[in-house]
Amino acid sequence: MKDNNTNKKKVLITGTAGFIGFHLANRLIARGDEVVGLDVINDYYDINVKYDRLAYAGIEKEDIAYGQVSQSVKHPNYRFIQLGLEDRQGLERLFTEEQFDTVVNLAAQAGVRYSLENPYAYVDSNIVGFINILEQCRHTQVGHLAFASSSSVYGLNEKMPLSTHDNVDHPVSLYAASKKSNELMAHAYSHLFGLPATGLRFFTVYGPWGRPDMALFLFTEAILKDEPIKVFNYGEMVRDFTYIDDIVEGVVRVIDHPPQGNAGWDASQPDPASSPAPYKVYNIGNQNPVQLMDFIRAIEQELGKEAQKDMLPLQPGDVPATTADVSDLAGDLGYQPATSVAYGIRKFLEWYRAYYEPPSIPPKGGGGKAAMESGELPKFK
Numbered sequence: 001m002k003d004n005n006t007n008k009k010k011v012l013i014t015g016t017a018g019f020i021g022f023h024l025a026n027r028l029i030a031r032g033d034e035v036v037g038l039d040v041i042n043d044y045y046d047i048n049v050k051y052d053r054l055a056y057a058g059i060e061k062e063d064i065a066y067g068q069v070s071q072s073v074k075h076p077n078y079r080f081i082q083l084g085l086e087d088r089q090g091l092e093r094l095f096t097e098e099q100f101d102t103v104v105n106l107a108a109q110a111g112v113r114y115s116l117e118n119p120y121a122y123v124d125s126n127i128v129g130f131i132n133i134l135e136q137c138r139h140t141q142v143g144h145l146a147f148a149s150s151s152s153v154y155g156l157n158e159k160m161p162l163s164t165h166d167n168v169d170h171p172v173s174l175y176a177a178s179k180k181s182n183e184l185m186a187h188a189y190s191h192l193f194g195l196p197a198t199g200l201r202f203f204t205v206y207g208p209w210g211r212p213d214m215a216l217f218l219f220t221e222a223i224l225k226d227e228p229i230k231v232f233n234y235g236e237m238v239r240d241f242t243y244i245d246d247i248v249e250g251v252v253r254v255i256d257h258p259p260q261g262n263a264g265w266d267a268s269q270p271d272p273a274s275s276p277a278p279y280k281v282y283n284i285g286n287q288n289p290v291q292l293m294d295f296i297r298a299i300e301q302e303l304g305k306e307a308q309k310d311m312l313p314l315q316p317g318d319v320p321a322t323t324a325d326v327s328d329l330a331g332d333l334g335y336q337p338a339t340s341v342a343y344g345i346r347k348f349l350e351w352y353r354a355y356y357e358p359p360s361i362p363p364k365g366g367g368g369k370a371a372m373e374s375g376e377l378p379k380f381k
Helices: 019-031 047-056 088-098 119-139 174-193 215-224 244-255 292-303 327-333 341-356 368-373
Strands: 010-014 034-039 069-071 078-082 102-105 144-150 197-202 229-231 279-284 309-311
Touching: 010 019, 010 088, 019 034, 019 047, 019 244, 034 047, 034 088, 088 119, 102 119, 102 244, 119 144, 119 174, 144 174, 144 244, 174 197, 174 279, 197 244, 215 229, 215 292, 215 341, 229 292, 244 279, 244 327, 279 327, 292 341
Parallel strands: 010 034, 010 102, 034 078, 102 144, 144 197, 197 279, 229 309
Antiparallel strands: 069 078
C-alpha cells in the first residue's frame, strides 16, 4: 500500500461535476493536494449546472473531451477527465498512469424515485462502476478508498437515531440497495486484499451549488414562480438536513485517517460498522432532525413569500424520518456537523440569486455563466 499519511496526496475524486464532488475538489485543491476529477457529465439534471461547477474550478467546457485529461486554467494542481465508471479500459488506463494515493468515489446514479423508473442506470453506475473502482484500487495499491453511501440504506429501520452499528438489510429502493451493495463489496475487498475502505452515509445534503432535483432547490424555484410545491407524506417528514461544508469537513477528516481494522471485533456478535479488516462506515449528518414543514417555513421566511402547498402521500422508496447517530465520527475523528438549517438555507439562497441573476426565476437551460463571468458568485470559505 502507498503511504497515505504524507501531507500532500494525489487524489482521484469521481463525480466532480456533481454537488459534493465539486465542493470536495475545491477544498482539496485549496489545501494543496494534487487532484484529478472525474465525471461522465450525464443529463440526469441540467448539465449547465455541471459545466458551470467545473468552470468555477477552471475546467473549461471546450477543453473537455471524453477520455482525455484536461488541465484547470485556475489551479495547477487540478485536472479533470470525462469518463464513465462503466468504462473499464478507460479507468484502467487512468489508474495505471496516475498511481493515486487516495480515491474518493462520489460518482453514482443518484435519486431514490428515479430508481423506480430507470433501474438499469443504477446497476450500470453504482454496481458495475463500483466494482471497476475496486479493481483498480486493488491493482494499483491505492492507499485509501472512501466512497459515498447513503442514509437511504437504513430503509425500514425506524430506530432513531440511525446507527451504523444497526442492521440495514431492509432497503426500500433500488438506489438504497445499490449503496448497501457498495458497502458489502468494499468490505470484501478490504478483507481479501487489505484495501483500506471507508463508507460514508450522507444525510440529506444541501447548500450552494446543490442538485436541482433536491427539495431545497425545487421548493425555491416553485415558490419564486408562484407554483405549488409538492409536500410528501402530507408534511409528516423528518430529515437530518446536513450543510455541504459540514459534509466536506467530515469527508476530509475521513480520507486523512484510513481505517486500520478493529482489533476488538467479535465474530460471534459482528459489528456492521467495522471489521478486523481495514474497513469502516460512518454516518455524516447534522444529528438535529428538522420537520419538513419547519424546513419549508424557513425557506418562506428567507424569501419573504409563502409557498402554495400540494399535500401528497409518501412516495414509494421514501422513508418518513432520518436522524444520524454520529458518535463514531465524533469519537474517532473529533468532528460533528453543527451548521443550522437557517444559516444553510440563507447561504443557498444567496448563491441561487447570484447564479440565476435577476429575475430570480431561473431561465430554461440555466443562467449561471454570465453571473460567473461577472464575478458575482459567492466565494467559498
